[in-house]
Amino acid sequence: MTLAMRVFLTFLAAYVLSQFYRSFLAVIAPELANELALDPQALGNLQAFWILGFVATLFPLGWALDTLGPRRTVSAQMLAAVAGALLFATAHSATALNIAMLLIGAGCGSIYMGAIYMFGRIAPPQRFALLCSWLLGIGTAGNLLAASPLAWAAQSIGWRGAMVGMAVATALSAASVLVLIRDPVRITSHGSRGLLGGIGDILRIRALWPLLPITAVSYAVVLAERGLWAGPYFSSVFGLEPVARGHALLVMAAAMSAGAMAYGPLDRLLGTRKWVVFGGVAITALCFAALALPGLSLSAAIVIMGLLGGFGMTYGVLMAHGRSFVPDHLLGRGITLLNVLFIGGAGVLQPLSGALMKHMAEAPPAQAHATLHLIFAGLLVASLIVYAFAKDNPPKA
Numbered sequence: 001m002t003l004a005m006r007v008f009l010t011f012l013a014a015y016v017l018s019q020f021y022r023s024f025l026a027v028i029a030p031e032l033a034n035e036l037a038l039d040p041q042a043l044g045n046l047q048a049f050w051i052l053g054f055v056a057t058l059f060p061l062g063w064a065l066d067t068l069g070p071r072r073t074v075s076a077q078m079l080a081a082v083a084g085a086l087l088f089a090t091a092h093s094a095t096a097l098n099i100a101m102l103l104i105g106a107g108c109g110s111i112y113m114g115a116i117y118m119f120g121r122i123a124p125p126q127r128f129a130l131l132c133s134w135l136l137g138i139g140t141a142g143n144l145l146a147a148s149p150l151a152w153a154a155q156s157i158g159w160r161g162a163m164v165g166m167a168v169a170t171a172l173s174a175a176s177v178l179v180l181i182r183d184p185v186r187i188t189s190h191g192s193r194g195l196l197g198g199i200g201d202i203l204r205i206r207a208l209w210p211l212l213p214i215t216a217v218s219y220a221v222v223l224a225e226r227g228l229w230a231g232p233y234f235s236s237v238f239g240l241e242p243v244a245r246g247h248a249l250l251v252m253a254a255a256m257s258a259g260a261m262a263y264g265p266l267d268r269l270l271g272t273r274k275w276v277v278f279g280g281v282a283i284t285a286l287c288f289a290a291l292a293l294p295g296l297s298l299s300a301a302i303v304i305m306g307l308l309g310g311f312g313m314t315y316g317v318l319m320a321h322g323r324s325f326v327p328d329h330l331l332g333r334g335i336t337l338l339n340v341l342f343i344g345g346a347g348v349l350q351p352l353s354g355a356l357m358k359h360m361a362e363a364p365p366a367q368a369h370a371t372l373h374l375i376f377a378g379l380l381v382a383s384l385i386v387y388a389f390a391k392d393n394p395p396k397a
Contacts, residue, residue: 003182004122008135010180011115014078014173015139018108020150020166021081022050022223023253026231027150027246028159032097040232040361042094044354047228049098051347053080053105058336058343061110065332069183070114078174081107085167089160107170109343112136113336114177120323120331121184126395128323129273130264133316137260140313144253151246202334207325210390214383215318215338218281220345221288221376222312224353226252227346229372230305232357236365238298251302252309259310263317267395273321274392277314281380281387284312288377292370315342324393 025032029043038046057077064073084103091097112135119131153162202208226249234240234248263280267273287308291301319338326334353372360368 004131006180007115007118007122008131010176011074011111011118012135012139014074014111014177015115015135016145017081017166017170017173018111019139020145021085021104021108023227024145024150026226026228026249027242028154029228029231030235030245031154031159031242036092036094036097038094040357041351041354043228043232044350044352044357045094046097046101047224048347048350048354049101050105050108051343051350053084053102053107054109055105055340055344055347057106057109058113058340059333061113062333062336065114065117065336066330067186069186070110070117071178071181071183074110074114074181075174075178077110078107078170078177080104082167082171082174083107085163085170089163089167112139113332113339114181116319116323116335117332118181118184120328120335125324126268129267129317129320129395132319133260133264133313136313136316137257137262137264140253140257140260144250144257148243148246148250151242155242201330202326202337205325207391207393208322210386210388211318211322211338212341214277214281214387215322215341216345217379217383218277218284218312218318219315219342220349221379222256222284222309223343223346224349225288225305225376226256226309228350229353229357229369233365233369234298234301237369238301240298248298248302248305252305255306255308255310256313260313260316262310263313267317267320271394272392273317273324273394274387274390277318277321278384278387280311280314280317281384284308284314285377285380285384287311288373288380291373292377294366294370320395321390321393324395 025043025047032038033043061073061077080103084100084105084107087103088097088100091100115135116132119128123131150162153165230249230252231245234245240248263276266276270276287304290304291308296304319335322338323331323335356372356375357368360371
């Protein structure tokens with residue numbers, strides 16, 4: 001097995017779990033709400049605490065990847081997710097759930113970053129978007145686990161038993177990272193000005209500035225929809241029960257995986273990163289607007305959710321666009337800064353969307369979700385206007 005393949009498969013197993021943790025709430029949210037008396041704001045807060053834990057680790061994570069290497073950094077950090085999953089399985093209050101999600105988010109924060117750091121060091125630059133997108137696409141199978149299989153497990157052994165199983169799987173994955181990953185040689189020729197100095201160097205790269213709004217918004221709205229609001233949407237607007245709801249979400253999850261895979265080679269095939277991202281985000285905005293149309297049928301809503309998930313997975317190409325402006329000795333801090341925006345945007349969006357849905361609790365569910373979807377569409381359009389001024393930095397053949 002080649003080095004690149006070993007790295008890819010080891011991080012893939014871990015990333016499947018990370019994807020599960022960022023989307024499983026959508027399936028069990030109605031059951032959590034009933035059992036623990038959680039209102040929409042409390043549900044939004046749960047996802048926000050996951051994101052808070054995730055984002056809080058990213059800046060020190062970038063320094064750790066550049067200086068300590070991914071092997072110890074990722075495997076040690078994943079133990080927080082193990083503890084969080086066990087706490088979630090035994091929680092009986094919103095406070096305990098919030099702490100559990102905080103720990104799970106902290107434990108997941110290093111997985112994708114560790115992988116793409118390794119890709120950036122061991123793979124040719126023209127293959128970076130392909131590896132990132134394929135890891136994202138195949139790893140999005142975690143979304144599939146957090147759809148029908150989770151719904152089935154929750155009915156069979158309860159959502160608490162399912163979370164214990166996920167804690168065990170996470171512990172095994174952390175051990176595999178420790179055993180199978182070897183750190184690349186550290187780059188010291190440019191010196192290091194420490195954590196804050198490195199971040200300052202990244203922020204002074206002006207070519208990155210037009211990418212920042214779309215980085216903060218494009219993945220955040222897709223994560224918010226798949227990770228939290230799609231489940232309540234199908235439950236409250238169409239009256240779907242847990243397993244049927246899981247099947248509906250499975251369509252979106254499968255489309256997200258296929259979409260990320262499809263995006264992988266597009267920057268090389270089309271000779272552009274910018275316009276691949278621009279087109280995908282524009283179509284995603286149209287899908288959100290379409291979900292707000294009155295009288296939408298269940299089948300149409302499922303199809304639109306699938307299109308939204310597929311076209312919305314521009315993450316890998318956008319990360320490659322940003323990475324192309326970052327020097328190798330700042331790679332860890334550069335990719336984690338971008339990921340702060342990818343995930344941090346969702347951290348801001350989740351509680352705000354929860355507050356909106358709580359404010360509209362007396363409105364018909366279809367109206368409340370239509371308002372939410374139109375706001376998501378508007379945020380994407382605004383970010384596209386800024387991104388139009390970005391410099392395209394296409395991959396070299």
